[in-house]
């Protein structure tokens with residue numbers, strides 16, 4: 001199954017459609033707004049806080065198929081997520097359960113279809129959807145009560161969340177050198193407005209507060225939005241470059257007019273190991289960075305024609321060739337009317 005982010009719309013739809021709800025069987029609403037990192041709360045239909053704990057900067061949704069094609073397995077049977085992420089199990093066969101515990105003894109931490117009477121082991125049929133949000137880091141085993149002895153088991157690895165100290169999208173503007181678009185770690189994502197060449201390549205530079213000592217190095221993944229870790233149109237499996245406290249992530253095939261989330265998996269800084277999320281919006285031509293390309297961006301870029309590049313005007317060099325000229329104005333005009341959803 002494809003994994004992806006929980007858009008707010010999806011969350012609301014899920015909350016409305018699913019009576020199985022989130023971790024406590026009650027309808028829940030998750031705010032994906034990064035401003036809610038420290039204050040994210042999930043409430044039930046009575047407004048009571050249903051879950052506690054610090055959620056991921058970008059709560060993500062991960063899918064597991066129960067009995068794909070009628071087989072007696074969970075697919076994938078091992079999944080790595082971050083604290084605050086939600087796992088969604090979807091039944092493709094009948095007569096199965098998701099029951100937490102070391103095979104084959106229920107520990108009643110979570111279970112399908114509604115987290116009730118876990119030790120009883122309720123079996124569900126094709127089409128059932130069960131979701132659970134993992135608030136605490138740790139390893140969670142689960143199994144199907146009917147088929148545990150034949151190996152129908154799974155594991156969810158839940159990592160801690162690590163907060164970087166800063167993140168930017170860096171491009172070299174010809175002889176003018178490197179310029180960075182700031183990527184705030186909370187609130188509205190930063191807008192990268194420059195073109196990415198024929199294969200839409202970008203470079204994310206993430207700084208931590210101490211040396212990154214992961215061994216093996218962290219692996220990056222685009223966990224929401226369209227794009228890959230890699231370069232020149234070729235995904236590289238998540239390989240990043242670590243240099244001291246800085247992790248550099250090459251990105252490619254990044255579609256325009258969208259927001260991506262990049263997750264660094266397995267970052268070790270000092271005594272802490274966890275995952276880090278960085279969001280970036282892509283909107284070519286949005287020189288003033290407000291999420292829409294319109295006459296304001298055209299006028300701003302026109303007004304900067306011929307200026308030497310500085311940290312305050314580089315966004316108008318939208319093709320990053322080191323000069324602001326009619327070519328940039330033309331690019332901005334060609335994207336007029338586009339916006340970040």
Ligand SMILES: [Ca+2]
Pocket residue numbers: 285286287288289290291292293294296297
């Ligand atoms: Ca704009």
Ligand SMILES: [Ca+2]
Pocket residue numbers: 316317318319320321322323324325327328
């Ligand atoms: Ca230019």
